[in-house]
Amino acid sequence: MKPTESEMEILQVLWKQGPSSVRTVFEQLDKKDVGYTTILKLMQIMHEKGMVDRDTSSKTHIYVALISKENTQNQFLDKMIDTVYNGSTARLVMQALGNERTSKKEIEEIKAFLKSLENN
Amino acid sequence: MKPTESEMEILQVLWKQGPSSVRTVFEQLDKKDVGYTTILKLMQIMHEKGMVDRDTSSKTHIYVALISKENTQNQFLDKMIDTVYNGSTARLVMQALGNERTSKKEIEEIKAFLKSLENN
DNA sequence: CTTTATCTACGAATTGTTTCGTAATCAAAT
DNA sequence: ATTTGATTACGAAACAATTCGTAGATAAAG
Known part of the structure; x- marks a missing residue:
């Protein structure tokens, strides 16, 4: 399952920072031209898709990437080599x-x- | 303006073959799981977007890529280096x-x- | 306890891409 | 001339990705 463009940007933050709240992901993303709830929604969708896990034991949920950086990058690379x-x-x-x-x-x-x- | 995945597949054929009809593009594409009119429509959209030009002087229109292979590949590459x-x-x-x-x-x-x- | 701030959930609008059915046009074959 | 086959034009459906508003929950501050 291939992450979309936006999902990839979020994954980058999760890979770099480790487990993160929606808030901190939102702040790292210089993509400040979109609202907070947009990022929230995206991360919820990523959770539905099984790309990330989350700890909901406290009010602020903490998200963590479930798919590996290497695998995901390779996936994009292979696709790119083929189609481009x-x-x-x-x-x-x-x-x-x-x-x-x-x-x-x-x-x-x-x-x-x-x-x-x-x-x- | 960045070609979509499908547009890229069509461009590959146009770059390899040079000026081509919809029919020959359709045949080159092993993507035979889609109909002829789908490819036709895509190529018409590409024309609207200015990615391809076409010669409509005869019944069968001949399409030619307007954007260069090198530029387009570099565009994808740059994007990939950034986001991935x-x-x-x-x-x-x-x-x-x-x-x-x-x-x-x-x-x-x-x-x-x-x-x-x-x-x- | 009440207010305020922050967070999640969720539905819905918007936008872009892909797909195809149908009608109209044109040319070639009968 | 009529039929047949290939082509284009076009609209619309289906799908996917992105965006955000609003409501409700929870915690922190007063």
């Missing part, structure tokens, strides 16, 4: 590296990673 | 490379690409 890059991982990677956004430091990280791949 | 990878290109790339899907040949391509980046 026609199945070619290499093309995606090279276009990502061609981006101006990628710093020297990141390039070095990637090279190191490739070396470590070789050694296995 | 919290802005880190390196993490996306490393996860992509960690995939089993990536062949030795592709890895070599990427190494070569990194070298060519260095020389500029």
Whole structure:
């Protein structure tokens, strides 16, 4: 089950912060152009879908991500490689590296990673 | 303006084949679980949105992509890096490379690409 | 105890996407 | 000319995602 765009933004906060109230998720989201109850509703829907669990023992419910960051990211990645890059991982990677956004430091990280791949 | 999932599938065909009729796009799409008029309608909407142009001089209209493959892919990539990878290109790339899907040949391509980046 | 603030629940409106049925048009074949 | 087949146009239904208003519950502050 693939999270929607908005759900993904909420998951990012939950993954980074750990268990959180709706309020703190709302505050982390710079997406302040939407109301509090919108985020609340979204998180309730995510609960219905089984993406998050929640502790309702106190008035303020605490939500926690049930799906893993790695799995979810991979899911998006695979879909993207298929529908946007026609199945070619290499093309995606090279276009990502061609981006101006990628710093020297990141390039070095990637090279190191490739070396470590070789050694296995 | 970001193409939807279905629009992306159609664009893939137009990019690969060049100018095409609705019929040939429909046939290329293994997405045969939807009807012909569905694809027709989607392509008409894409025309309204300005994603494609069309030649209506003969009965069978010929559609051509107006947005470039590179730009569109980059758009998706940027969005993905932001919403799924919290802005880190390196993490996306490393996860992509960690995939089993990536062949030795592709890895070599990427190494070569990194070298060519260095020389500029 | 009463007021105030915060929270949840829930329904409903809105918006966007996908789907297809039907009618009209056109061209080719009979 | 008439039929047949392929095409476009168009409206509308079905579905999904997003948004928010309002009501009711609960806790904290006065």
